[in-house]
Amino acid sequence: xxxxxxxxxxxxxxxxxxxxxxxxxxxxxxxxxxxxxxxxxxxxxxxxxxxxxxxxxxxxxxxxxxxxxxxxxxxxxxxxxxxxxxxxxxxxxxxxxxxxxxxxxxxxxxxxxxxxxxxxxxxxxxxxxxxxxxxxxxxxxxxxxxxxxxxxxxxxxxxxxxxxxxxxxxxxxxxxxxxxxxxxxxxxxxxxxxxxxxxxxxxxxxxxxxxxxxxxxxxxxxxxxxxxxxxxxxxxxxxxxxxxxxxxxxxxxxxxxxxxxxxxxxxxxxxxxxxxxxxxxxxxxxxxxxxxxxxxx
Numbered sequence: 001x002x003x004x005x006x007x008x009x010x011x012x013x014x015x016x017x018x019x020x021x022x023x024x025x026x027x028x029x030x031x032x033x034x035x036x037x038x039x040x041x042x043x044x045x046x047x048x049x050x051x052x053x054x055x056x057x058x059x060x061x062x063x064x065x066x067x068x069x070x071x072x073x074x075x076x077x078x079x080x081x082x083x084x085x086x087x088x089x090x091x092x093x094x095x096x097x098x099x100x101x102x103x104x105x106x107x108x109x110x111x112x113x114x115x116x117x118x119x120x121x122x123x124x125x126x127x128x129x130x131x132x133x134x135x136x137x138x139x140x141x142x143x144x145x146x147x148x149x150x151x152x153x154x155x156x157x158x159x160x161x162x163x164x165x166x167x168x169x170x171x172x173x174x175x176x177x178x179x180x181x182x183x184x185x186x187x188x189x190x191x192x193x194x195x196x197x198x199x200x201x202x203x204x205x206x207x208x209x210x211x212x213x214x215x216x217x218x219x220x221x222x223x224x225x226x227x228x229x230x231x232x233x234x235x236x237x238x239x240x241x242x243x244x245x246x247x248x249x250x251x252x253x254x255x256x257x258x259x260x261x262x263x264x265x266x267x268x269x270x271x272x273x274x275x276x277x278x279x280x281x282x283x284x285x286x287x288x289x290x291x292x293x294x295x296x297x
Contacts, residue, residue: 011035011042020049026292107145111183114141115190122194129253131191132199135260136240138187139209140233143216145179146172147229151220151295169284169291172220176213184209198257204264207273212236214280221287224296239263 011019011032018024019032036043050056114137122130150172184206191202212232219228240259247255263269 009035010039011046013045016042016046016049019046020053026289107148107179108182111141111145111186115186118190118194128195128197129199129256131194131196131202132253132257132260134187134191134194135199135202135205135264136237136256138183138191138205139212139236141183141187142176142179142209142213143229143233143236145183146176146213146216147220147225149175149179151225153226169288172217172291176217180210180213198254198261200257200260200264204260204270207270207277208236208264211273211277211280214277214284218280218283218287220295221284221290227296 015024015028015032019029024032032042032046036046050059114134118130118134121127121133127133188203188206191205194202216225216228216232219231222228223231240256240263243259244252244256
């Protein structure tokens, strides 16, 4: 058993031994790995136990090869330095890495481009159905952001980070929150600045956007992030745009506004999206172990 009090716990010898032998259940192993990130005593004991196993010699060889090929660490070790003299990454650098491409890649400029294009189309070109068009596209934007933010294509070290206590579903959710924090307020504010022209309210897409993002994460545990984003985002676009494709040229904008009203307006429609979000979250929770190994591209 572990020894705990209100503020601190340390791994028992039995827990350490079972981890070193590879027989500790995964939830206990994750908890122990997370604990040793901040407990030098338990980390030292765990390292010594692993070195004493058959895998210890192999790990020692790998470590020696990595250190031999790595560049020399900085000479000085101070409060701002990491292990073995390497400079410790700043808090801002860690936050930017955790947030993913939602704040440090081309995705943020792309979202800004969507907002600027909508305003230009409405006030520059005088297109009356701009809000309806924005509401049709907006729920797909977080889905695309989630697909671009997590997976082998987003992280060169995805296979490593997926197996760490701070990786897997925790990292995927962190990046999803970053995507939603950028896209939801920006696109909603843009919608408020556009003439209604019969379209639903500017915030009517928020629940659908959340439900589609959670649905993409849940589906990604089966088929990978990109395929999941294609299924959920493509399904939404087909649902709202298919009636427009068969409408007469002059009635396309009105038909799009009507279809969006069916999908977004009213308590019943929003209740369906809320239920979809809850069900997606429940499925994602059940599929959490799938995120402990690398997902498909």
